Amino acid sequence: MRTLLTILVWCVCLGLNAQNVNLENLDRFKQYTSLEDALANPDSVYSLKLKEHLKSVPKEVFIAFPNLIELDLSKNRLKEIPAEIQSLKKLKRLILFKNRIEELPPQIGELVDLEELIINQNELTTLPAEIGKLKKLRYIDMWSNNIVGLPQTMADMPALQEVDLRVIVLNDREREEIGELLQNVKVHMDESCNCGN
DSSP states (O other), X not given: OHHHHHHHHHHHHHTTSGGGOOTTTGGGSOEEOOHHHHHHSXXXXXXXXXXXOOSSOOTHHHHSOTTXXXXXXXXXXXXXXXXXXXXXXXXXXXXXXXXXXXXXXXXXXXXXXXXXXXXXXXXOSOOOGGGGGOXXXXXXXXXXXXXXXXXXXXXXXXXXXXXXXXXXXOOHHHXXXXXXXXXXXXXXXXXXXXXXO
């Protein structure tokens, strides 16, 4: 019996390494909501949620957490995301909604494991062309931005399944261009207003 218990504990421990953590089982792990607490045990940080009226992203976020899978910086006062975002190579979910971000850095294309990008309620007008390098990205939520078009590179994203563009004013031409670009993707858009035609 003791041997069986030892084997079970060993299997559970093996299942906890960063390579086996994915978005489906991420909720089994503690979500750190304090940078100070997270820095006390950086190797165990898979999910980090910082909502502290941040005006900039603390540098420690990019250097201290080798196993970070989910980063939630929503509901802050961020105007930009620094190029250092590229250091978070294991990141699968990036949540940036309800900030004041005007553009994403091209380095976001280096997050090759990213599956979900939540950037709604910002001040974005487009996405960088490098977004097309995110071959595992399945979902982009960017409703309530100032989007007027999307980069052509998004047509080359094989995993992309769903894009949310609701609460964005798009004229018929812009809607048609987005529809042609993302032919095999479920795109959520509000009704056209025929603005600017």
